[in-house]
Amino acid sequence: MSFTDMTDVPDGLTTDAFVLRPITADDAEIDYAAVMESREFLRKWEQSSWPEDDFTVEANRKDLEGLEKRHDARSTFTYTVIDAAGTRCLGCVYIVPTDSRMFASATISAVDGRQWNDYDAVVYFWVRKSELAARTDRTLLDELRRWLSHEWTFTRTLFVTNEEFTQQVNMIEETDLRLCFTIAEPGNSGKGRAYA
Numbered sequence: 568m569s570f571t572d573m574t575d576v577p578d579g580l581t582t583d584a585f586v587l588r589p590i591t592a593d594d595a596e597i598d599y600a601a602v603m604e605s606r607e608f609l610r611k612w613e614q615s616s617w618p619e620d621d622f623t624v625e626a627n628r629k630d631l632e633g634l635e636k637r638h639d640a641r642s643t644f645t646y647t648v649i650d651a652a653g654t655r656c657l658g659c660v661y662i663v664p665t666d667s668r669m670f671a672s673a674t675i676s677a678v679d680g681r682q683w684n685d686y687d688a689v690v691y692f693w694v695r696k697s698e699l700a701a702r703t704d705r706t707l708l709d710e711l712r713r714w715l716s717h718e719w720t721f722t723r724t725l726f727v728t729n730e731e732f733t734q735q736v737n738m739i740e741e742t743d744l745r746l747c748f749t750i751a752e753p754g755n756s757g758k759g760r761a762y763a
Contacts, residue, residue, distance in 0.1 A: 570641045570664050570688075577718045579646060582710050584703065585657055590647040591635050594656065595628035598647060601656040601695040602627065611731040612693055614755040643667065648694065648707060657703055658694035660711065665689055665725070673759075674751040681747050681763075687721040689761065691728070693735070705738055723763065731757035 579588035590598070599622075602609065606618050618627075634645040644662040649655065663669065665686050675683050690711060694704045708726070715724050726744060728735040739762050740746075750759030 570644070573641060573720060575720065576641065576644065577714070580710065580714045580718075582706075583651070584706050584710075585651065586649045586653065587646045587660060587710075587714075588649065589635070589638050590631055590645045590659065592628050592632045594647050595624055595631055597649075597654070597656040598631060598659070599624045599627040601658060605693065605696040608696065608732055608734065609693065611757065612691075612729050612735070614729055614731075614752065614757060648692075656695070657698050658692060658707065660690065660692040660707075663689045663691070670750070672753055675761075676749045676751070678746050678748060683748060686723045686725050686763070688715075688719075688724045690715070690724055690726050692726075699734060702738075704735065705741070708739065708742065725761040725763050727759050727761045729755075729757045730760050736760060 579586065581587075602618050603622065606620075606622075609618065610616060634643075637643045638645050643664070646660040646662075647656055648658040648660060650657055665683055665688065667689075677683070692704075692707060692711065694707060698704065711726075715721060725747065726739060727750065728739060730736060744762040746760055747763045748759075748761040750761060752759070
């Protein structure tokens with residue numbers, strides 16, 4: 568499914584615990600606080616040096632400008648996760664088509680005979696480090712599953728993390744989601760793990 572062909576893209580999701588809405592460059596400061604608090608595990612999750620220790624709010628604003636443009640162009644959807652008061656970023660959600668360029672150089676291996684192109688979208692998400700003890704990541708995953716199945720036109724979605732981000736792997740594996748694919752990308756020490 569091409570994201571550009573989608574006619575109904577949800578504006579977001581409101582729950583008792585948080586609000587999910589499209590990210591904008593205006594979120595730079597609150598997003599930056601969440602990113603920098605969580606940088607050690609985000610580097611494992613991203614399989615990169617991002618965010619660097621000298622990462623700045625302005626550099627983050629430029630990143631968010633790009634995410635906002637891609638969201639508006641319907642090539643990738645990015646949502647910020649904000650607390651109910653609307654003042655604190657709790658994390659981020661990225662919804663990517665399975666035919667995205669980011670997978671072009673990856674070796675995707677099926678665990679149980681499934682086909683990658685049978686899926687419409689890949690979902691990545693994280694919550695800030697201080698929210699992990701409260702299991703906000705599990706709450707977010709549960710809400711995302713309901714939201715994606717009821718308000719989106721996707722037939723099948725995958726949730727992806729990196730094997731080196733063991734906390735998220737363990738949290739996902741507590742659910743009824745099952746490992747379907749591994750994703751090996753050149754230069755990465757850890758493989759992606761895709762669940763459905």
